[in-house]
């Protein structure tokens with residue numbers, strides 16, 4: 001979408017309805033750097049650089065080699081990072097089977113928000129309440145192939161919904177544009193039902209996609225490769241956040 005042309009438009013064959021966001025909403029847009037693409041030998045220093053560049057939430061990807069075909073970090077790494085970074089929210093994205101078995105350990109390690117996949121939870125309501133019982137904010141994630149309506153019964157108890165815009169498991173994948181529809185649908189449902197959950201997007205968010213993501217209505221932006229993959233981490237974070245905040249038409 002260019003400039004102030006705010007009518008419906010078609011992008012990659014998808015009809016999109018741009019929304020004008022307020023200046024207040026724009027300042028609420030937050031960048032959550034995903035350390036998956038960081039140099040793990042310098043994890044603390046690189047995370048701090050991303051925070052210095054404007055990241056206000058640290059996104060931590062937990063993979064078990066079963067729910068997704070990759071292995072990453074567990075509670076000890078989260079606890080170590082917590083010692084280096086005492087204040088900002090830790091957004092623990094659990095891409096694991098049987099997440100109930102690990103919620104307590106991640107809470108103990110310093111998680112602030114814990115998100116679980118709808119696809120991994122047979123008793124999703126119970127799991128979300130379990131997270132809340134450990135004084136963490138509960139959140140739910142949907143894979144690209146999972147429709148928004150599967151979340152109807154939990155939207156009133158989650159801190160945020162995480163819309164995966166790649167198939168989970170790896171960084172630096174191509175953004176799946178169909179996720180924009182899902183973000184827009186969540187905005188509409190939130191307004192219609194008077195709810196307050198936030199909308200996060202994860203996967204392929206970079207300078208070429210962040211504008212569409214923000215205009216669709218996401219306010220928590222996860223970015224791994226775009227922040228840590230190349231160049232200066234601080235500058236990458238700063239430019240991405242600036243692009244996100246400037247991407248949309250604003251009214252006072």
Ligand code: DX5
Pocket residue numbers: 034035036037059061093166167168169170171172173202203204205222223224225226
């Ligand atoms: C993928 C992870 C993402 C990943 C995103 O399964 O959940 O958080 O780090 O990486 P980019 O931003 O590189 O697509």
Ligand code: ZN
Pocket residue numbers: 034059060061093202222
């Ligand atoms: Zn993630």
